[in-house]
Amino acid sequence: MTGNIFGKYLQPISVLHKKLRQKQLWSIGFFAAVSISLISASLILINNFRYVDVNNIMVERQILSTPVLVIGLLLSLFLGITASVNLSREYDKGTLELLLYGPVDEVAFILGNFWAQISLFGWTMVGVFIWSNIIIWMFNLAFDLSLLLILLGCVIMAVEIVAFGLLTAVLGGKTRNALVVYILVLAIFGGVQIGDTLVANLVLISGSTVTDPLLFLRNVLETANNVLRWVSPYAQLQRSVNALLVGAWPEYLLLLGLMLVEGSVLLFFSIRSLAAKGVRTTS
Amino acid sequence: MKKIIQKFFLVLLMACSVFCLPQSVYAQESQELSFVYGTNHYDGAVYSSAFIPPVVDTVYLLADHLSILASRLTDVYYWPITNEYRADWDTANIIVEGQLEILRGNTVIDTVQMTEYVIQYDGLNQMDTIRLYLGEEAVRARENFEGLQAQYREDLYLYYQDMNEYRQEFQAALADLQAGLITEDELPEPPEPLQDLTLFSTNLLWGFPINLSPGNYRIRLRTNDNEVIPESVKDLVIFEHQNEGIGYDVFSEERWSVPESAKNVNDVIYTLRDQIFFIEPYHQKQYIERYYVRMNNPQDSVSRVDRMIWVSHWPAENVSLSIGTTSGGFIEPLENYFVQQLAGSRLGYEIIPFDPETMNQPSFTAFRIDLQTWSNLKGIALLDQDGKIIETSQRDIHILNTDLNWLVYPLAGLPILLGLFILSRRKRKVRDVKVVGVG
Numbered sequence: 001m002t003g004n005i006f007g008k009y010l011q012p013i014s015v016l017h018k019k020l021r022q023k024q025l026w027s028i029g030f031f032a033a034v035s036i037s038l039i040s041a042s043l044i045l046i047n048n049f050r051y052v053d054v055n056n057i058m059v060e061r062q063i064l065s066t067p068v069l070v071i072g073l074l075l076s077l078f079l080g081i082t083a084s085v086n087l088s089r090e091y092d093k094g095t096l097e098l099l100l101y102g103p104v105d106e107v108a109f110i111l112g113n114f115w116a117q118i119s120l121f122g123w124t125m126v127g128v129f130i131w132s133n134i135i136i137w138m139f140n141l142a143f144d145l146s147l148l149l150i151l152l153g154c155v156i157m158a159v160e161i162v163a164f165g166l167l168t169a170v171l172g173g174k175t176r177n178a179l180v181v182y183i184l185v186l187a188i189f190g191g192v193q194i195g196d197t198l199v200a201n202l203v204l205i206s207g208s209t210v211t212d213p214l215l216f217l218r219n220v221l222e223t224a225n226n227v228l229r230w231v232s233p234y235a236q237l238q239r240s241v242n243a244l245l246v247g248a249w250p251e252y253l254l255l256l257g258l259m260l261v262e263g264s265v266l267l268f269f270s271i272r273s274l275a276a277k278g279v280r281t282t283s
Numbered sequence: 284m285k286k287i288i289q290k291f292f293l294v295l296l297m298a299c300s301v302f303c304l305p306q307s308v309y310a311q312e313s314q315e316l317s318f319v320y321g322t323n324h325y326d327g328a329v330y331s332s333a334f335i336p337p338v339v340d341t342v343y344l345l346a347d348h349l350s351i352l353a354s355r356l357t358d359v360y361y362w363p364i365t366n367e368y369r370a371d372w373d374t375a376n377i378i379v380e381g382q383l384e385i386l387r388g389n390t391v392i393d394t395v396q397m398t399e400y401v402i403q404y405d406g407l408n409q410m411d412t413i414r415l416y417l418g419e420e421a422v423r424a425r426e427n428f429e430g431l432q433a434q435y436r437e438d439l440y441l442y443y444q445d446m447n448e449y450r451q452e453f454q455a456a457l458a459d460l461q462a463g464l465i466t467e468d469e470l471p472e473p474p475e476p477l478q479d480l481t482l483f484s485t486n487l488l489w490g491f492p493i494n495l496s497p498g499n500y501r502i503r504l505r506t507n508d509n510e511v512i513p514e515s516v517k518d519l520v521i522f523e524h525q526n527e528g529i530g531y532d533v534f535s536e537e538r539w540s541v542p543e544s545a546k547n548v549n550d551v552i553y554t555l556r557d558q559i560f561f562i563e564p565y566h567q568k569q570y571i572e573r574y575y576v577r578m579n580n581p582q583d584s585v586s587r588v589d590r591m592i593w594v595s596h597w598p599a600e601n602v603s604l605s606i607g608t609t610s611g612g613f614i615e616p617l618e619n620y621f622v623q624q625l626a627g628s629r630l631g632y633e634i635i636p637f638d639p640e641t642m643n644q645p646s647f648t649a650f651r652i653d654l655q656t657w658s659n660l661k662g663i664a665l666l667d668q669d670g671k672i673i674e675t676s677q678r679d680i681h682i683l684n685t686d687l688n689w690l691v692y693p694l695a696g697l698p699i700l701l702g703l704f705i706l707s708r709r710k711r712k713v714r715d716v717k718v719v720g721v722g
Binding site: 025031246 | 537679684
């Protein structure tokens with residue numbers, strides 16, 4: 001019985017995932033995204049090195065943590081968009097209807113799409129690990145096993161972002177709608193977090209009780225961030241990395257577990273929504 | 284009539300000009316007296332004080348250390364420049380008598396009586412000598428301080444008398460010396476200089492001593508008429524530190540006044556080849572930012588409960604530094620250094636070992652690391668008097684090779700080159716397939 005279920009799902013998931021992954025690897029977009037994320041990470045690294053050149057001393061817990069986070073964030077955003085666009089296009093072109101009349105059902109279709117992006121992301125993280133070690137060797141940086149755990153955190157964040165991309169595609173139907181929802185929601189998450197960080201630090205510069213024109217904004221952003229930090233993948237990853245670097249293992253594991261649960265919930269809703277909505281878009 | 288109207292407008296204009304002139308004096312209007320708390324709280328190393336105006340609804344204090352809450356009536360005013368409430372203690376500083384009730388939920392778990400207290404410390408070593416005395420002990424400590432003050436005044440008077448006598452004797456002896464009646468060895472000796480009174484003491488003050496375990500409480504003041512003062516009801520958060528350990532301030536010889544802090548045991552110190560840098564060790568504790576900041580500044584509005592801060596409390600003493608290199612371990616002693624400004628209008632300084640014979644006091648106490656001596660440095664750790672490594676004092680040190688900066692960009696471009704290669708191969712394959720198909 002179990003064998004039948006596996007047989008029923010594994011085969012189509014495997015075929016779909018290979019097909020989609022190959023499609024990604026045959027387009028320049030994915031490689032461009034990897035290069036852009038590596039260049040962004042390199043800029044942050046060089047910024048740190050320049051600081052040492054000027055100051056002679058720099059203290060950092062894990063000099064590669066921010067560059068690796070940036071790589072993970074940019075790539076997961078790219079793969080989330082790709083997952084969303086792939087699925088929406090199947091809707092737009094009507095090929096989804098064709099697929100679901102065959103051996104592929106909603107579960108296999110969503111999981112195949114999901115696994116294609118995640119496996120690609122996972123292999124890219126292996127590449128990032130190699131890149132990190134080359135950087136460590138070139139510049140005599142400190143190697144720390146926390147790097148592997150940061151990369152693991154990035155993979156789990158990608159699970160949540162790709163699952164979210166699939167859900168927006170299912171709910172949005174058309175490619176344009178799906179992209180707008182996907183970008184808008186992630187921009188709000190990122191915007192609130194970045195805004196909160198910037199404003200909180202700006203206020204500190206001018207003293208704690210001094211009249212502060214940003215006080216109201218700061219309080220609003222802090223409140224919003226206090227809510228979003230439990231659902232935003234960026235905030236969760238950043239908090240988990242901070243927890244990791246200070247050795248707060250329970251918090252690190254809790255946040256990773258939370259991201260996995262939220263990713264699973266998003267996947268579940270994607271499958272349920274696809275089953276409930278059907279394969280035809282309403283024009 | 285016309286003149287009368289002209290005069291009227293002239294007077295009106297003058298009156299307007301007086302009222303419309305910018306007011307250059309700004310003073311807060313006096314208000315009714317308000318109930319406030321003041322604290323003399325232990326901040327992890329010494330005793331500090333804070334003012335808690337009526338708008339602040341939560342008091343923060345450290346757990347398992349004696350702190351004082353004082354209840355007062357005073358004139359509270361708002362100071363817009365710093366956006367905070369202040370007390371005009373000169374106008375009114377009236378002790379509000381009663382009993383302080385400490386509640387957990389709605390249950391009173393303790394009732395604290397008001398008592399006398401005094402805080403005293405030796406100015407030469409505040410951290411080790413600071414002490415808070417309560418009740419009878421406080422009265423005795425204050426009496427002892429006043430006795431020492433009186434004794435010091437008396438000794439000072441005698442010293443100046445001796446000094447005057449010495450000067451007169453010295454002048455006379457100098458005349459004898461010039462006349463050849465005595466030798467230089469027979470000149471009178473000056474009196475022994477008087478040791479300063481370094482003990483500092485507060486006056487005998489009144490307050491409620493608080494020493495609680497961590498948790499959330501409420502406080503209220505019940506007057507001797509058995510009435511609760513509504514403004515005295517506040518939340519009381521008693522907190523403890525989250526972590527403690529050894530922290531370091533690290534600075535290069537060229538930038539001694541801008542140190543970097545290595546507070547976490549996972550922190551790595553990065554530096555460059557051939558540098559000379561200094562490492563200052565200190566004992567530190569980690570607190571929840573909001574709790575610690577608001578204990579010291581109850582009107583703070585920017586600290587957060589989701590952030591932690593390390594607070595360096597006192598410098599590490601009687602320690603040495605274990606330096607790990609690829610060729611073995613070395614031990615470096617803690618030394619005093621003096622920053623000597625160079626003469627002339629051009630800015631400059633040099634850091635030299637402190638010499639107690641010629642210099643007043645050291646600028647800093649630190650370990651000196653010279654990377655020309657230890658070019659293969661790996662890490663450091665602090666050793667106690669018995670030569671054992673102090674927990675949380677280990678730090679890795681890495682010497683960066685920043686000459687290769689430019690290489691990171693070609694490295695980042697490799698994926699796109701790989702993509703172009705795969706794309707061209709794929710195109711070639713597709714073209715070949717077409718050719719074969721057509722053929």
